[in-house]
Amino acid sequence: GQQVMQIPQYQHVQEGEDFTTYCNSSTTLSNIQWYKQRPGGHPVFLIQLVKSGEVKKQKRLTFQFGEAKKNSSLHITATQTTDVGTYFCAATGTASKLTFGTGTRLQVTL
Amino acid sequence: NAGVTQTPKFQVLKTGQSMTLQCAQDMNHEYMSWYRQDPGMGLRLIHYSVGAGITDQGEVPNGYNVSRSTTEDFPLRLLSAAPSQTSVYFCASSFGNNSPLHFGNGTRLTVT
Numbered sequence: 209g210q211q212v213m214q215i216p217q218y219q220h221v222q223e224g225e226d227f228t229t230y231c232n233s234s235t236t237l238s239n240i241q242w243y244k245q246r247p248g249g250h251p252v253f254l255i256q257l258v259k260s261g262e263v264k265k266q267k268r269l270t271f272q273f274g275e276a277k278k279n280s281s282l283h284i285t286a287t288q289t290t291d292v293g294t295y296f297c298a299a300t301g302t303a304s305k306l307t308f309g310t311g312t313r314l315q316v317t318l
Numbered sequence: 319n320a321g322v323t324q325t326p327k328f329q330v331l332k333t334g335q336s337m338t339l340q341c342a343q344d345m346n347h348e349y350m351s352w353y354r355q356d357p358g359m360g361l362r363l364i365h366y367s368v369g370a371g372i373t374d375q376g377e378v379p380n381g382y383n384v385s386r387s388t389t390e391d392f393p394l395r396l397l398s399a400a401p402s403q404t405s406v407y408f409c410a411s412s413f414g415n416n417s418p419l420h421f422g423n424g425t426r427l428t429v430t
Contacts, residue, residue, distance in 0.1 A: 239416060250408060251361070253418040296360060300416050305376070310360040
């Protein structure tokens with residue numbers, strides 16, 4: 209089945225530092241979604257990317273979809289303690305099923 | 319508008335017991351799905367449904383049954399619980415299988 213690899217598994221940053229998580233697939237993706245899960249909570253949808261090379265921004269968060277539609281990234285500028293949580297990518301491939309990456313857990317300390 | 323409601327929040331079962339995890343949504347979503355979340359493994363799809371009367375298997379369906387008699391409800395049944403089914407279970411719904419998912423608050427299940 210389709211596999212979506214996400215790196216790193218864990219990142220610990222000081223508040224104010226930047227953070228990036230990457231999502232990679234060996235197959236072409238129809239679209240990619242990003243979710244955030246706070247500790248003890250449930251995943252919450254952040255954004256969906258559909259077009260090759262697409263870039264979307266939400267305040268300090270920048271999302272990119274690769275030109276070949278096989279990878280994506282989420283970049284957070286100047287992290288805050290409210291950014292703590294696990295970030296998941298979820299991708300739809302040829303089978304039209306949504307497959308989640310293993311997630312990147314972000315820890316932010318003062 | 320409650321969104322996606324899951325019950326119970328916590329459950330402890332003994333090996334071999336059966337139970338049903340309930341999931342209901344009030345957003346008139348056609349697509350509903352069940353995921354399990356285990357440390358280091360992300361969210362894995364158990365079963366999904368694209369509409370009332372239609373269900374299909376996901377990545378890890380063994381040991382679980384589902385039915386979809388109404389648009390609103392999508393219960394997940396464990397017929398004979400095993401310790402390997404200890405996990406956090408999330409129900410999710412959306413307008414379609416490529417649309418953003420709305421998740422319930424989850425059920426933390428422990429099988430001893």
